[in-house]
Amino acid sequence: MEAQPRPTAPADSPSLGSLPVEPLLTSEFDADPGAVYERLRRRYGPVAPVGLMGVPVWLVLGYTEVTEVLRNESQWRRDIRYWRARAEGRLPGDWPLLAGYEVRQTMFMDDEEHRAARRTHHSALSPFQDARTPQGWELRAAIARYTDELVGLLAAESGSSGFADLGAQYTRPLLLMVTTQLFGYPVELGDELVMDLWRMLDGGPDAGPATGRALAAFTRLAAHRRALPGDDLTSYMLLADPELSDEQLGRELFMNAVYLNDITGNMVLNTLLEVLRGNATVRRSLSAGQLGETVNRAALANPPVANMCFRFAARDVRLGEFWVRAGDVVSPSAAAAHRDLLAIGRSHLVDSAVSTRAHLGWGAGQHQCPSAARELGNLIVTSAVGRVFEHFTKVELTLPHDQLPWRSGPVVRGLRLLPVRYELAPGASAMARPTDPAQVAGGAEGQTKGLLAALRRLMFGGR
Ligand code: HEM
Numbered sequence: 132m133e134a135q136p137r138p139t140a141p142a143d144s145p146s147l148g149s150l151p152v153e154p155l156l157t158s159e160f161d162a163d164p165g166a167v168y169e170r171l172r173r174r175y176g177p178v179a180p181v182g183l184m185g186v187p188v189w190l191v192l193g194y195t196e197v198t199e200v201l202r203n204e205s206q207w208r209r210d211i212r213y214w215r216a217r218a219e220g221r222l223p224g225d226w227p228l229l230a231g232y233e234v235r236q237t238m239f240m241d242d243e244e245h246r247a248a249r250r251t252h253h254s255a256l257s258p259f260q261d262a263r264t265p266q267g268w269e270l271r272a273a274i275a276r277y278t279d280e281l282v283g284l285l286a287a288e289s290g291s292s293g294f295a296d297l298g299a300q301y302t303r304p305l306l307l308m309v310t311t312q313l314f315g316y317p318v319e320l321g322d323e324l325v326m327d328l329w330r331m332l333d334g335g336p337d338a339g340p341a342t343g344r345a346l347a348a349f350t351r352l353a354a355h356r357r358a359l360p361g362d363d364l365t366s367y368m369l370l371a372d373p374e375l376s377d378e379q380l381g382r383e384l385f386m387n388a389v390y391l392n393d394i395t396g397n398m399v400l401n402t403l404l405e406v407l408r409g410n411a412t413v414r415r416s417l418s419a420g421q422l423g424e425t426v427n428r429a430a431l432a433n434p435p436v437a438n439m440c441f442r443f444a445a446r447d448v449r450l451g452e453f454w455v456r457a458g459d460v461v462s463p464s465a466a467a468a469h470r471d472l473l474a475i476g477r478s479h480l481v482d483s484a485v486s487t488r489a490h491l492g493w494g495a496g497q498h499q500c501p502s503a504a505r506e507l508g509n510l511i512v513t514s515a516v517g518r519v520f521e522h523f524t525k526v527e528l529t530l531p532h533d534q535l536p537w538r539s540g541p542v543v544r545g546l547r548l549l550p551v552r553y554e555l556a557p558g559a560s561a562m563a564r565p566t567d568p569a570q571v572a573g574g575a576e577g578q579t580k581g582l583l584a585a586l587r588r589l590m591f592g593g594r
Pocket residue numbers: 237238239249252387388390391394395398435436439440441491492493494495497498499500501504505507508509512
């Protein structure tokens with residue numbers, strides 16, 4: 132069969148560089164991203180040119196167009212070397228987002244290299260998937276223990292009723308404790324690593340050096356576990372692919388740490404928020420004991436990966452009202468695409484499972500969250516959310532939900548704080564007993580204290 136000629140963009144169609152772009156990350160976007168997506172859509176249709184810290188990017192807003200970009204791997208590439216502006220040296224050298232995109236790991240690979248990297252993640256995570264394996268059982272027991280300890284600590288510090296920030300005092304330390312356990316951190320990788328991870332996650336001018344230090348720490352962890360294998364994800368990654376260098380394994384761990392800490396943490400907080408602010412369908416699924424469905428509904432309302440990582444056009448292609456040129460960068464927006472689903476839901480599919488399953492909270496296509504990682508994410512979110520409603524007899528927001536402070540970055544939308552007034556069930560303070568080090572690989576007790584101390588400094592005194 133004769134190959135069809137590839138279409139090329141008509142010479143008179145506007146290019147990304149020629150269009151005026153409005154900056155995406157404004158205070159309006161911080162407060163109400165939905166209003167910004169709506170305005171962009173009215174003005175440009177399902178694909179809009181926007182500025183990300185001074186660099187023009189196509190933001191994909193329509194559900195149909197977003198799923199096309201996520202699913203069509205041969206047209207939409209992940210390897211950053213496809214990015215024409217980068218190849219031509221047109222990106223500012225100090226562009227804050229470049230540090231993360233230059234970390235070459237699974238997310239930024241294509242084709243067979245990508246598939247092999249995913250197999251490694253899958254195989255390394257699978258021992259933790261099943262509650263019947265010792266690793267799966269221990270992880271579940273550890274999550275339950277950590278949530279109990281954190282609630283117990285709250286009771287010991289602030290009493291059985293009072294005020295708390297479920298971000299700083301519950302979700303974030305919980306995720307760091309899980310990371311410590313799952314990755315098999317030795318005790319010496321402590322407070323400084325935590326500080327750097329947070330600096331890197333918050334972005335800004337020091338994102339570059341913080342990324343470098345965090346990568347170095349994960350590379351050291353890789354070397355440590357190569358020498359001293361344990362029952363942890365790092366060791367299982369090496370077992371799945373003994374060819375991995377310490378540097379490459381460090382990069383993979385770094386990316387997993389971002390998902391585990393920032394994205395999973397945001398999913399916990401977003402789910403708690405949807406319940407607390409009275410989202411009726413979320414509450415209904417929670418009270419019916421359908422925690423998985425609760426999480427789905429919260430992901431639909433507010434996906435933690437709001438705008439997914441960049442894709443690059445392999446060839447000129449028409450998308451929405453524009454011609455996207457080969458080498459152009461696009462960011463598929465799950466948050467904007469979900470507005471299409473919610474609009475359908477409002478019209479005739481209210482409460483139907485169709486709209487919740489179609490959410491893009493886990494991504495879609497070849498780069499979607501690997502099933503083993505998804506299960507781990509779901510396990511952590513449902514355990515963390517479930518334990519709150521088990522331990523607290525009363526928990527309510529202390530701020531109107533539209534006044535809560537959000538971190539709205541180019542990728543993530545997550546709560547900075549989740550301030551609540553609470554009442555604990557009787558006996559909660561008894562849960563603050565120290566962890567039995569024999570039960571936790573690597574003696575996580577000292578680590579936990581170190582992490583908590585680091586977080587407190589960071590949240591309350593470090594900035
Ligand atoms: C509730 C928690 C989580 C959510 C909402 C989530 C969401 C996502 C999304 C949306 C993507 C696709 C991003 C894109 O295409 O640009 C993704 C990819 C990925 N996630 Fe998750 N994730 C979660 C938890 C985790 C955990 C716990 C891990 C591992 C420990 C993990 C590991 C990964 C990996 C390795 C990829 C890259 C896959 C690839 O590029 O082929 N995720 N995740």
